Amino acid sequence: MTSDPALARDIDAACRLTGTFTLRSGQAASEYFDKYLFETDPALLARVARQMVPLVPAGADLLGGLELGGVPIVTVLSGLTGTGALYVRKQAKEYGTAKLAEGPPVEGRRVVLVEDVITTGGAVRAATSALRAAGAVVDTVVCAIDRSPAGSTPLADVGVEVRAVLTKADLDAARRAAGAGY
Template sequence: MHSRRYSFQVFRMGEYYLKSGQMTPIYIDLRRIISSPRTLRMTAQALCEIIIAKGLKYDYVVGVPYAALPLATHVSDILDIPMLMKRKETKSYGTRKAIEGVFTPGNTVLLIEDVVTSGESIRETAEALREEGLKVCALTGELYSVYISA
């Protein structure tokens, strides 16, 4: 699977700036795997295997916007677990919800993130979920199979 990611230029060398403002000589762009349904499916399946092996307990899957949404969608489908979606910005019209989907406050969410650098995107997403009364008990960084109990 790593060779498939390489062929899609997921791993890039150069001078790239992260959301945190830090410069990095290596950039990991998992957004590119959406252009290969097979690679995206394989990546999601590998993530599901890690989730199952760790025995994680949760009621919903949430992808950290926006790069992890395709992965979370596949994980939700493969594991047959409902998915919720966190908006990056709350709309000023309609329901004005920050969290989309049907959920019960007090239930638990598994966050799916594509690549973890500073953890800021995960923190922002977890905070929005907690504001809606949801528990965030596990966070996953796909590339390195990071598991953090929150």
């Protein structure tokens, strides 16, 4: 699938903030990409989910949205595809049903993971391992944005294919096209 330059432009415009920010690494930055700004905008969220529909492989039994950013996306995507949804926690809750994945049982079912942004794939890797331990078949993740370095396959080590609506390069190109250099 080819990227959608208009979607890249609109997401970049909505999510790229300037100011003073402390990154997870502790470093200071003058620019920050706030992915939740597209996930909480109904129009942008719907556009992203519509672009994800053709990325969902045939034979998917369930769509598993990763906590927190994948949950709104998987909810919309599930409605568009008619495929059941799971809400996958970072770790199983310690009370009630003590589930890792809220929704129907996963054993013997093909679960396609849904994530907002992938950079290193750490959250997807952990969810894949946990879902496979519960008997699920996990071989694909569909994400809104793949921010991993160009040409890399961040989840090859666990046998998961990444299918992205947009890449970091798409967002960078949108930014350059808008005339706002770095």
